Amino acid sequence: MERQPKQTLKGPSQIVSDWASDLSAFKVVWGKAMMWIFLLSDTFIFGSFIASYASARLAASATNTWPDPAKVFALEIGGQEVPLLLIAIMTVVLISSSGTMAIGVYHAYGRNKRMTALFLVITALLGLTFVSMQAFEWTHLIRDLGFRPWTNPMGAPQFGSSFFMLTGFHGMHVTIGVIYLTAVAVRVLKGAYDRGSYVGVEICGLYWHFVDLVWVFIFAFFYLF
Amino acid sequence: MEHAEPVTSRGEQHQPIRVYILVWGLLFVLSTLSYLLDYFDVHPDALRRFLITAFALIKAALIVAYFMHMRFERLGLVLAILLPPLLLMALVAIILPEGTYVFRVREVFFGR
Numbered sequence: 054m055e056r057q058p059k060q061t062l063k064g065p066s067q068i069v070s071d072w073a074s075d076l077s078a079f080k081v082v083w084g085k086a087m088m089w090i091f092l093l094s095d096t097f098i099f100g101s102f103i104a105s106y107a108s109a110r111l112a113a114s115a116t117n118t119w120p121d122p123a124k125v126f127a128l129e130i131g132g133q134e135v136p137l138l139l140i141a142i143m144t145v146v147l148i149s150s151s152g153t154m155a156i157g158v159y160h161a162y163g164r165n166k167r168m169t170a171l172f173l174v175i176t177a178l179l180g181l182t183f184v185s186m187q188a189f190e191w192t193h194l195i196r197d198l199g200f201r202p203w204t205n206p207m208g209a210p211q212f213g214s215s216f217f218m219l220t221g222f223h224g225m226h227v228t229i230g231v232i233y234l235t236a237v238a239v240r241v242l243k244g245a246y247d248r249g250s251y252v253g254v255e256i257c258g259l260y261w262h263f264v265d266l267v268w269v270f271i272f273a274f275f276y277l278f
Numbered sequence: 279m280e281h282a283e284p285v286t287s288r289g290e291q292h293q294p295i296r297v298y299i300l301v302w303g304l305l306f307v308l309s310t311l312s313y314l315l316d317y318f319d320v321h322p323d324a325l326r327r328f329l330i331t332a333f334a335l336i337k338a339a340l341i342v343a344y345f346m347h348m349r350f351e352r353l354g355l356v357l358a359i360l361l362p363p364l365l366l367m368a369l370v371a372i373i374l375p376e377g378t379y380v381f382r383v384r385e386v387f388f389g390r
Contacts, residue, residue, distance in 0.1 A: 077386045087363040089359050102364040104373045111377030115384035141313050148309060152302035155345045159295050216354060255347070260344045266338055271333035272309070278327060 088256045092263045095226075099267050103274055106215040113209035120207035122276045126190070127199070140276050142188050142210065144268065147227075150179035151265040154234075154258050161254035166216055169254060171240035177182075180231040186225045218273055227266050230253065233257055293344070301344045308333045 062070050079086045110119050123136035130138065159171030162247065194200040194216075198207075202214045237257045246253055312333045322327040343349045348356055 079358065080352055081355060088302075088357065089355065093359055093362055096363050097366065100363065101369065104366070104369050107370070108373045108377035110381075111374065112380035112384065116388050123319075136317060137313065141309075144305070144309050146386040148302070150303045151345060152298065155298040155302070157294065159298060169305075250327070259346055262341055264309065266341050268339070269334050269337045273312060275328050276314055277330050 058122050063207050082250075082252050082256075084256050085252060085259070088259050091147055092259065095263065095267075099222070099270070103270060106219060106275065109215055110209075113211045117209040119209050120205065122278075125200075125207060125212075125274065126192070134212055137276060139186060140272065143183055143190075143268040144272050146179050146183050146186070147265050147268050150176045150183070151262055153179065154156050155263045158255050158258040161239050161241075161246075161251035164247075164251060166244070166247070167250070170238045170241045172239065173234050173254070173257075177234040177238065178232050180234065180261075180264075184224055184231065186229075187220060190219075216275070218274055223264070223267055223271055226267065230264050233260060299343060301340050304340060307335055308337050 077276065093273065101241045113119055123142045126138075126140050127134040128138040129135075153172050155175060157169050160168035160172060200213050200216070202217050204210045205213045234257060235252060241251075312330050315326050315329055320329075342360075348360070
């Protein structure tokens with residue numbers, strides 16, 4: 054594509070040219086730099102959510118006690134209540150998916166098409182498992198236990214709003230990640246990265262590991278604290 | 279206009295596969311430890327919460343450094359990504375006393 058010298062451009066085309074120029078910041082592939090910057094902005098979103106949750110939880114106990122997550126998320130196995138069982142399994146699934154993603158990226162460096170695609174698909178399936186378990190958990194909480202964003206039978210009403218906001222936003226990220234992983238896996242199989250570098254897989258991996266990273270903090274601060 | 283392909287992203291392997299598997303295992307161990315802390319309801323609360331936070335931070339550092347390859351990026355990018363989140367500490371420093379304040383106000387007005 055021919056580009057005009059920047060000085061001669063005026064108005065909207067100048068703006069487009071500046072924003073679309075081949076300038077490269079940070080000396081990495083632009084897609085990688087942009088993904089990192091996107092993840093940075095996402096860090097602020099999740100950071101704000103967790104901070105607001107902390108504030109709500111601190112303030113709530115004056116009028117109502119904060120429901121104990123160990124009791125809310127307990128599952129009954131053979132007549133015995135195991136606290137946070139489903140959450141523990143979800144954590145294991147998500148960490149596993151992060152591991153398979155890392156191995157997928159490892160094979161992408163080695164330009165091994167089939168292994169890369171295989172591990173991307175495994176990662177996507179684990180992600181899908183995670184979202185399904187979260188859907189099960191939400192259904193259980195809403196239908197069986199009567200949790201709503203504005204009220205719940207087990208204590209402070211702020212619990213619902215914090216819970217649905219944090220896990221809902223995270224679950225949305227996982228869902229988008231599954232779609233993203235599937236798309237990249239299809240591209241790998243079609244040989245879209247064979248002519249250039251496989252950095253697209255690594256960029257996808259950055260997103261997926263970030264989703265796992267956020268879960269680390271939700272697991273620690275919302276469920277275990 | 280072509281620019282030189284950056285050295286770190288030309289598709290060579292940064293680290294052997296056993297590093298990934300080792301980090302993966304560590305993440306499992308740390309998650310299990312966090313879960314057990316909650317399961318056995320370790321007391322005092324402050325100790326349990328301190329350990330849970332510490333484990334979460336170690337896990338986060340492992341993921342960012344090894345899975346996301348931050349260890350191998352150029353310092354310019356590392357600083358651009360890792361320094362700004364420190365601002366969140368300022369947010370936390372502002373909002374936690376606010377939560378305590380609201381707690382006190384509610385105590386006064388709702389009489390508990």
